[in-house]
Amino acid sequence: MINDFPSDLVVRRPAAGDHARVLAVLDRWWGGLGGEAGSTERALLLPRLFFQHFNTTSYLAERPDGSLGAFLIGFLSQSDPEVAYIHFVGVDPALHGQGIATALYQGFFDQVRSHGRRHVHCVTSPGNTASQAFHRRLGFDILSGEQGTGDTPFQPDYDGPGIGRVVFALDLARRPSRRSR
Ligand SMILES: CC(C)(COP(=O)(O)OP(=O)(O)OC[C@H]1O[C@@H](n2cnc3c(N)ncnc32)[C@H](O)[C@@H]1OP(=O)(O)O)[C@@H](O)C(=O)NCCC(=O)NCCS
Structure with a gap:
């Protein structure tokens, strides 16, 4: 599904049965960002429907023992045929810095390119400096x-009201595809 995936994680499509176990890791993986309000917001941003209706453009990575290592929830825009959207991504803190999120993004980029999508959009909260650094490093524009x-x-x-976002966009035409790198 994704070639050259770093570490020994096995990648597959998420399913409705994965919803609860992904919700269960959010607070730890996000380091409790935003306190109780942040926790509530994160859970509400990831309802079951993403695991039911958006799973063919999403990824879930597990260790050989089945424990959760990373996930990415994304989809093709229904409204703009040139755009795909990454809604949520998380990597177990024990696995940070190994290129796992990059590999998930690259897999998503390759897939959406094959559907004719040129731009990838996503947002993050103003307080999530790690996410901002990651997206900038991958070449996203603000x-x-x-x-x-x-x-x-x-x-x-x-x-x-009161819910600001850093808004990112990446032009895939400016990023080499996996095959040509
Ligand atoms: C942001 C996140 C997904 C990055 O995952 P990761 O697998 O560690 O990222 P990668 O190893 O692929 O990093 C890719 C690049 O981004 C940079 N980067 C990643 N996290 C960074 C951080 N906290 N600070 C600065 N740079 C960072 C890396 O240094 C790397 O650059 P390099 O190629 O020069 O080494 C991860 O920190 C995470 O899950 N955070 C909590 C959840 C979250 O905030 N999700 C995003 C919002 S939905």
Whole structure:
């Protein structure tokens, strides 16, 4: 499914039966970011429907013992035939820095390219500096925004009152495909 995957994780499509076990790791994997409000927001951002209706463009990576190592939830835009969207990604902190998220993104890029998608969009919260660094490193551009307390511009109220987002976009035409690298 994804060639050259780092570590000994086995990658497959998620299913509805994976929903609860993914929810169960969110707080630990996100380091409790945002306290109780952050915890509630994360859980509500990942309802079961993603595991039912978006699984053919999503990935779940497990260790040989079956424990969860990483996941990516993404989909093809229904509205814009040039766009694909990455909604959520997480890697077990014990596995950070091994290129696992990069490999999941690359797998997604290759898949959506084959569906004619040129742009990949995603958002992250203004306080998630790790996610911001990761997306910048992969070559995502930040779509306009206001300067907050950090050094990354974000769009206030993007997802509702008081819910600002850093908005990212990547032009796949500027990124070599796996085959040509
Ligand atoms: C962000 C996250 C997905 C990165 O996963 P990962 O597998 O460790 O990332 P990779 O190993 O593929 O890193 C790719 C590049 O991003 C950089 N990067 C990743 N995390 C970083 C961090 N916390 N700070 C700075 N740079 C970082 C890496 O240094 C690497 O650059 P390199 O190629 O020069 O070494 C992971 O930290 C995570 O799961 N965080 C919690 C959940 C989250 O915030 N998800 C994103 C929002 S939905």
